[in-house]
Amino acid sequence: MAVLSVSFCGIKLAELFDTEDKQNANSGDLNRPLADRLRPKELSDVVGQDHLTGDEGVLTRLFSTGGAGSLILWGPPGTGKTTLARLIAGKTDHHFEQLSAIFSGVADLKKIFESARLRRSNGTATILFVDEIHRFNRAQQDSFLPVMEDGTITLIGATTENPSFELNAALLSRARVLTLKRHDENSLSLLLTKAEALIGRPLPVDEDGRVAIIAMADGDGRAVLTLAEELYRSTLPDERIGVDGLRKILQRRAPLYDKGQDGHYNLISALHKSVRGSDPDAALYYLARMLDAGEDPLYLGRRLVRMASEDIGLADPQALQITLAAKDAFDYLGSPEGELALAQACVYLASAPKSNAVYKAYKAARISAQQFGSLLPPKHILNAPTKLMGAEGYGVGYQYDHDAPDAFSGQDYFPTEMGRQKYYEPVERGFERDIGKRLDYWSKLRRQRGSS
Numbered sequence: 001m002a003v004l005s006v007s008f009c010g011i012k013l014a015e016l017f018d019t020e021d022k023q024n025a026n027s028g029d030l031n032r033p034l035a036d037r038l039r040p041k042e043l044s045d046v047v048g049q050d051h052l053t054g055d056e057g058v059l060t061r062l063f064s065t066g067g068a069g070s071l072i073l074w075g076p077p078g079t080g081k082t083t084l085a086r087l088i089a090g091k092t093d094h095h096f097e098q099l100s101a102i103f104s105g106v107a108d109l110k111k112i113f114e115s116a117r118l119r120r121s122n123g124t125a126t127i128l129f130v131d132e133i134h135r136f137n138r139a140q141q142d143s144f145l146p147v148m149e150d151g152t153i154t155l156i157g158a159t160t161e162n163p164s165f166e167l168n169a170a171l172l173s174r175a176r177v178l179t180l181k182r183h184d185e186n187s188l189s190l191l192l193t194k195a196e197a198l199i200g201r202p203l204p205v206d207e208d209g210r211v212a213i214i215a216m217a218d219g220d221g222r223a224v225l226t227l228a229e230e231l232y233r234s235t236l237p238d239e240r241i242g243v244d245g246l247r248k249i250l251q252r253r254a255p256l257y258d259k260g261q262d263g264h265y266n267l268i269s270a271l272h273k274s275v276r277g278s279d280p281d282a283a284l285y286y287l288a289r290m291l292d293a294g295e296d297p298l299y300l301g302r303r304l305v306r307m308a309s310e311d312i313g314l315a316d317p318q319a320l321q322i323t324l325a326a327k328d329a330f331d332y333l334g335s336p337e338g339e340l341a342l343a344q345a346c347v348y349l350a351s352a353p354k355s356n357a358v359y360k361a362y363k364a365a366r367i368s369a370q371q372f373g374s375l376l377p378p379k380h381i382l383n384a385p386t387k388l389m390g391a392e393g394y395g396v397g398y399q400y401d402h403d404a405p406d407a408f409s410g411q412d413y414f415p416t417e418m419g420r421q422k423y424y425e426p427v428e429r430g431f432e433r434d435i436g437k438r439l440d441y442w443s444k445l446r447r448q449r450g451s452s
Helices: 013-023 058-064 081-090 106-121 138-142 144-149 185-199 207-217 221-234 243-249 262-276 280-292 297-315 318-333 337-351 357-372 387-391 432-448
Strands: 071-074 095-100 126-131 153-159 176-179
Touching (some): 081 095, 081 126, 106 126, 106 153, 138 144, 144 153, 185 207, 262 280, 262 297, 280 297, 297 337
Parallel strands (some): 071 153, 071 176
C-alpha cells in the first residue's frame, strides 16, 4: 500500500492510523469496537466486495489507471462504505475531510469548500467523504456541483438508499455510482474467522450457534462483529453455548427493512411479482418478511386488493371479494390473528388464474378519453328532460334493450366522431373464457342487426 500523506487536523492520516495500529496491536484497546479494530488497511483485505476490490475489481482497475474520481457508494448498512472511502483517500495524496449529512448543514459545507479552495490554491486537492449523503436536500446537493466541476473537491458519498431516487440527476452525472453487495453467509463467516484470530480464541458457540449469529446479522458485516463482541463479553473463556443459550444472551436483531425507503419498495415489488407469477410460496415468504419487519398490515391488505384487480381481474371474480374480506377480517381481529386472513388471500391470489385484460382495457380507455376530448355521446342514448333537448334530438331512436330479442338491441354507444373502439380482450383462462364467449355472441348479434 502506498504511504499515506493525507492530513487531518494537522496530523498525517497515515501517521494517525499507524499510531493507532501499534497502540492497539493484539486487540489491547478494549474501548475500540471490534468492527473498528478489524477495519481493512488494504483494498485486498475488504471482505464481500470482490467485484470492487478483487484483482479484477472496479476500484482495483481505477487505481491502476490513476484514481477513482468522484464516487457514490451505494449499499446496505455494514457493507464497508466508510472503509472504502478511507482506503480510497489513502491511495492518494489528497487532504481528507469527512462529515455526516445527518449532523451537517449548508454552513458546514461552506467552511469545507472555502478551506478546500485555499488548499487548492496551494496545490493540495481535497477528498470530501459525506456519509448518509441522501439526507441532504436538493439545494444542499446542488451546492456540491460547482466545487466538483472546478476540481476543488473530489466527492465520495455513501448512501443506503437508491441514488436514482434520492440524489439529484446533476450530482449523479458528475459521480460514478458503485454498488456494494449485502454480505452473504460466506463473507460473514470470514469476518467471524478474522475476529477469532484477532481475539485469540474461537467463538464460544457450537456450529448451529455460529449459523444463528450469521442469520441474526442479516447481511450486515458490522452487525455480525458487534454480535460476536457481545458474545465474547458475555461468556467465560472456556464456555461453549448452543442456539438456545445464544438467544438468551443476544437480542434478536430487527430485520433490515425501512418502511419508508428502499427495503419497503423492494419487498412489496417482490410480493406483487410473486403473486403475479403464481408462486404462493414465494408470495407468503415476502408477506411474512414485511409483516415481521413491522409493515402496516392494512397497507398490505390494500396492495392485495390492487393485485386482485390488476393481475387476476375477471379471470376469477372471487379474488377481489376474498381480498376485501381479508382486509375486513384483519380490521375485525387485529394482529396477530388477522394476519392469517391476509396470508389466506395472498395464497388465493397467487394460485388464481391470471388476467390483466381489465387493467389493459382501462388504460386504453383512458388514452382514448384523453385523445378525443369532451365528445358528446350519441344523442339517442341521452335523456331529454326538457322540450329544447327533445327538439335537439336527444333520446330519439333509443331502443330499450329489454324489449329487444335476447335483451340486446345492438346499438352503438360510442360518440359518433370516434366510432366503435375495442379495449377489453378477455383471456382464455378462468372465468374470462366464459366472458369471451358472451362477448363473441353479442358481437355476432351486433353484426346481424346492423351495428359494426
